[in-house]
Amino acid sequence: MKKLLVIYAVLLSAFMFYVYQVHFKETTASPWEMRGLQGEITENYVMVTFQSGMDYWKSSLKGFEDAAKALNVSVEYRGAAQYDLEEQITVLEQVIAKRPTGIALSAIDPDGLTDTINKAINSGIPVVLFDSGAPESKAYSFLGTNNYSAGVQAAHEMAILLEEKGDVAVITHLNQLNHQERTTGFETTIQEEYPNMNVVAVRDGQGDRLHSRQVTHEIMEQYPNLAGIFASEANGGVGVGEAVRLEKKLDDIRIISFDTDKGTLEMVEEGIISATLAQGTWNMGYWSLISLFHLHHELTEPQVLKTRDLAPLPLYVDTGITIVTKENVESYFAK
């Protein structure tokens, strides 16, 4: 009987010790060690966009959500319903008032949200920008497409399609910086790397399908030997496709477009558009949350925290471009 009591006591203390050990480990170890990178489900990170109903944001939000699952934290999606700066400022103010753990923002224009972003940061809420930046703000990082590089990739793709020879044109949106950068990357690469190719025309399609179609008709008349057209945005790309199809020049002219809206993907599937450039939108959302998580948990260089310097995170993350062609277009419809 006494012996049993001793066994009983030993077993009980072993059990208690075990329980203690497991829980001790779980509650006192920082996320920094032993537990992997994981947060609390009470942490609430918010993604804020403009024209929040647009299909374009779906994949970024999916990336944001996937990262939240991986890190065991919560996310919310907010945005201005319209393409309207004042509305986005109001939405951002409302989000800040609720004191979220962090904010990933796509800014409707480069300057208009700067004060509101800085307000969030000054009150201790980490902010990163994705897709469209606000370079003068105090946001910690920008995650988006390098538009110049995207133009470079479009040029290489065009060179492959045309076996490195022939006249090409660009239909772009001249007023917008990102389209200027795409055009410059394309032109520079053709000029410097493909001596048997020429960029014979760069025209403004104004981001409009009908206008781009009209301009394409004009170019085809002016340059009957035209072998390729790069459309730097999606509406223009569809217009270009329509014009080339209408003039029955699909066998003569290769088209490269941008983004993966339904109209563009359908033309890729039909072989009207040879390739389109898909932006790394999932990456934008995924790495935005990973970045905010690191800021919140101060998982940055010990040095940086100590000196309160300004660059705890990578300043810029180029989220990359994927070339979509007939071969892989199917999986993009699902998005």
Place this chain on the structure above:
Amino acid sequence: MKKLLVIYAVLLSAFMFYVYQVHFKETTASPWEMRGLQGEITENYVMVTFQSGMDYWKSSLKGFEDAAKALNVSVEYRGAAQYDLEEQITVLEQVIAKRPTGIALSAIDPDGLTDTINKAINSGIPVVLFDSGAPESKAYSFLGTNNYSAGVQAAHEMAILLEEKGDVAVITHLNQLNHQERTTGFETTIQEEYPNMNVVAVRDGQGDRLHSRQVTHEIMEQYPNLAGIFASEANGGVGVGEAVRLEKKLDDIRIISFDTDKGTLEMVEEGIISATLAQGTWNMGYWSLISLFHLHHELTEPQVLKTRDLAPLPLYVDTGITIVTKENVESYFAK
């Protein structure tokens, strides 16, 4: 006695159930959910450099190790002892032969390692590049300083020091691309944003202290009103500092240098060099490991895996620059 045996049995089974539960959870949940981002200690990620003994790598390795702790995986450090391409190829071949989980490589030159990198990737070992890239290789990502942006930041810092007026010069290393980019970023920014400042001279210091000192003497003679010098690399910066001190011009000429070797930091502390640009080396190592971990565990966009496209990760991560001045120099000595 019977009663005690029953308690004993109940307790034992509760204990077993508890143990089962805890371990079951730990071994079957994927890293993707519930456990946070964490790997196995048997995963072995290797950092490979050249001139592996250099102080410069310490902070990158620290970042690599810090990320390994956070993710519960193992790391190793390897490198060529000399500044020698053949030796680095040999080291990389040896690392590949051991089939590590992933490799973070800083390439001694942009082309020489391309075949070996591709060999690793073709055999299924993920590779990312940090600090010095190999743009034609199949490596998934490059993490390093944007040298053009660094030059831009140096220009803004110089403008602050000189209250936006005066003549400035650049001592650089004309043969190297990264130094050309730093110089262009500096010059362009001064020209475009500071109408009362002029870049009067850009000279080659050949990455050498004595040569840079000599060139600085010449510039000071030629431009007696010189108000600032930007040295785009560390040896040159120390040479510039020596020349300016020797001619007792420390009150007239502000110096901005690059990197944080001991000689540079000492001159910052003494006030000879007003500011130096610290590269985000910890970030390079930390985010290299985070990237390799994501590749190994296929924690990338589901879409990308399905279509076997080429950009599962951000293509380029700008690891940022921190301005080091007298105020925060202390903490950099510790590194």
